Amino acid sequence: MERVGTWRRGASAAACVALGALLVAAAPAAGQESHSPSGLGRPPTAAEERDRIIGPDGAELPPGSGNAAEGAIVFVRRGCSTCHGPTGEEGPSISLVGGDVTTRTNYWPIRHWPFAPSIWDYIRRVMPYDRPGILSDDEAYAVTAYILYRNDIISEEAVLDAESLPRIRMPSRDDYVMPGTWTPETRRGFRIEPAER
């Protein structure tokens, strides 16, 4: 019995050490003040801030601006042209100009995106494919303007920023419907089959 008791004391002491270590790990690092009621957690780092997703309405878009002429320069300087081609359509990677939706390539051409801020968001967080995240906000506005201009969606002179980008009406916008308000009575769009025995 004594051995079991000793083992238990030892185990709970180990658990305390482990819990203590956890709390220390969760506590904010020096210089990072926590604002949560528990005192745990920490503000996002600069890298985490930059990884913020911009919604389709563009409400979270940051300051900055750019136009197609600046975007054409960014397109080459940031290496987009090495994968997408000198003007965005020659490849070897997918063309960013024109095109139709096909299941063969499972590729969604720019003209079929319903919301322009989503294109900005995608480029800013995912491209260039080999070095994502290197674009400044101004560069992201400029290169988005370049691609939208190459697809005849905006004029060559248009300046894109947090106000003008969400106002762009994408040509295929009406192909999409917003889902209605969900209630517990809302019928599913599919039927759940009973599990096979």
Ligand code: HEC
């Ligand atoms: C190393 C090659 C490479 C580089 C460099 C690159 N891309 Fe891409 N890009 C890709 C690939 C591959 C895809 C398809 C990714 C997928 O579908 O998962 C893609 C997809 C895209 C798309 C989405 C197209 C669509 O209609 O779905 C955009 C927009 C885009 N790239 C813009 C850019 C821009 C702007 C740059 C430069 C800042 C850039 N890319 C640099 C390889 C690259």
